[in-house]
Amino acid sequence: MAELNTVLGKIMAVLNAYGVDDDELGFAELQRRTGLPKATLHRLLGDLTEVRLLDQASRGYRLGGHLFQLGLRAAAERGLVEVAIPYLEDLYERTHETVHLGLREGHEVVYAAKLGGHRQASSPSRLGGRLPLHATAIGKALLALAPSDVQAAVLAAPLTRRAPRTVVAPGILRRQLEAIAETGVAYEFEESQVGLACVASPVLDGDQVVAAVSVAGPAERFDPRAHAASVHAAASGIALTLARRARLVER
Structure with a gap:
């Protein structure tokens, strides 16, 4: 992470001030989270808004659409999403529930694609948003096969409780990860x-x-076990397509 006494460090402090549940933040809250002087923060917010890394909202500032556009330009992620979309669309047609593609970044899942119809479940996920690995099915799928040092770090850190049934006991989570693997x-x-x-x-x-690929729905009517085979098949199809592309590039 860039030092806070550099321009880049100050910019990153502002952008990283936004959590997964933050739609917009006011000036006072941004100053509290960043610790930046008022004059410095005011200047930065103006500059970031001008280049569309932030958007001015009714009660403050929200992350700008240009950030998402920049993320999509990352070659590896863009290629992965392009390969995955047909499988995600097929999975949506099979289930008519909310379908996700997620990537791991640190100890969080980042949502790279999300498909849902009119009856989609209310979900904390959003395109480009983040959630803790241990609190989501898609995050646990990523964590189960992550490098051992990543797993160890997640299990050693405090497991935040997002809902009453969030798994916060390291021993239980470890057993779940072994079963997922x-x-x-x-x-x-x-x-x-x-x-x-x-x-x-x-x-x-x-x-x-x-x-990782996931399908989510309202717990009152959606039985995830009934769709396990379809989700596994979609993930396997994406993997096979990625492997074929890699072989073609090598030739």
Whole structure:
């Protein structure tokens, strides 16, 4: 992370002040979270708004659409999303529930794609948003096959409780991750949000996990176990397509 006494450090302090649940933040809250002087923060907010990294809103500032556009230009992620979209669309047609593609960044899942119709479940996920790995099915699918040091760090850190049923006991989470690594399927039962159930499966590139796919629906009518095979098949299809593309590039 850039030092706070550099221009880049100050910019990153502002952008990183936004949490997964923050739609917009006011000036006073941004100053509290960043610790920047008022004059410095005011100047930065103006500059960031001018280049569309932030958008001015009714009660403050929200992250700008240009940030998402920049993210989509990242070659590896863009190629992965392009490959995944047909499989995600097929999965949506099979389930008519909310379908996600997620990537791991640190100890969080970042949502790279989200498909849903008129009856989609109320979900804390949003395109480009982040949630803790341990609190979501898609996050647990990513964590189960992550490098051992990543797993150890997540299990050693405090596991934040996002809902009454969030798994916050390291021993229980470790056993879940072992089962996911063996079966290739992860479940969530009202762990990221009350009333939400989810099933997910990792997308592998060789023995490395590069993404995960999930389907989520209202817990009152959606049984994630009934869709495990479809989600696993979609993740496997994405992995096979990525492998074929890689072989073509090597020729």
